[in-house]
Amino acid sequence: xxxxxxxxxxxxxxxxxxxxxxxxxxxxxxxxxxxxxxxxxxxxxxxxxxxxxxxxxxxxxxxxxxxxxxxxxxxxxxxxxxxxxxxxxxxxxxxxxxxxxxxxxxxxxxxxxxxxxxxxxxxxxxxxxxxxxxxxxxxxx
Numbered sequence: 001x002x003x004x005x006x007x008x009x010x011x012x013x014x015x016x017x018x019x020x021x022x023x024x025x026x027x028x029x030x031x032x033x034x035x036x037x038x039x040x041x042x043x044x045x046x047x048x049x050x051x052x053x054x055x056x057x058x059x060x061x062x063x064x065x066x067x068x069x070x071x072x073x074x075x076x077x078x079x080x081x082x083x084x085x086x087x088x089x090x091x092x093x094x095x096x097x098x099x100x101x102x103x104x105x106x107x108x109x110x111x112x113x114x115x116x117x118x119x120x121x122x123x124x125x126x127x128x129x130x131x132x133x134x135x136x137x138x139x140x141x
Contacts, residue, residue, distance in 0.1 A: 048064055051126060051127070052128075052129060054126075060076055060077075066087065071086055078122030082096075083124050090109055091111030092115075111128070114128065
């Protein structure tokens with residue numbers, strides 16, 4: 001004889017099984033979501049990545065991410081002192097910062113369009129942006 005908890009568990013298992021058509025619809029929906037995600041990601045991440053380095057509101061430098069093995073070192077003068085930034089084909093990282101927390105240094109290498117490294121005490125912002133214009137505008141005819 002089954003207890004109430006066991007019978008509820010068995011009935012829940014029966015409900016979740018579904019028919020083969022249910023499984024096919026679920027797999028199709030999952031595939032559509034994955035394809036939509038990949039398409040949106042491709043639309044947003046077009047163009048070659050460009051690294052922009054700011055101190056406060058002032059733009060200090062713009063560098064493309066190198067495609068070869070060279071490493072670009074840039075020293076950004078911030079509010080607390082100099083921060084050293086390395087830009088390579090792997091991405092961009094903060095090598096040294098004069099702040100106490102060192103969160104910007106510990107954040108590691110960033111390589112995707114939209115990634116940012118922010119040193120708040122030193123007021124340094126490093127962002128990776130796409131250099132191409134979006135294909136779709138806010139106004140469409």
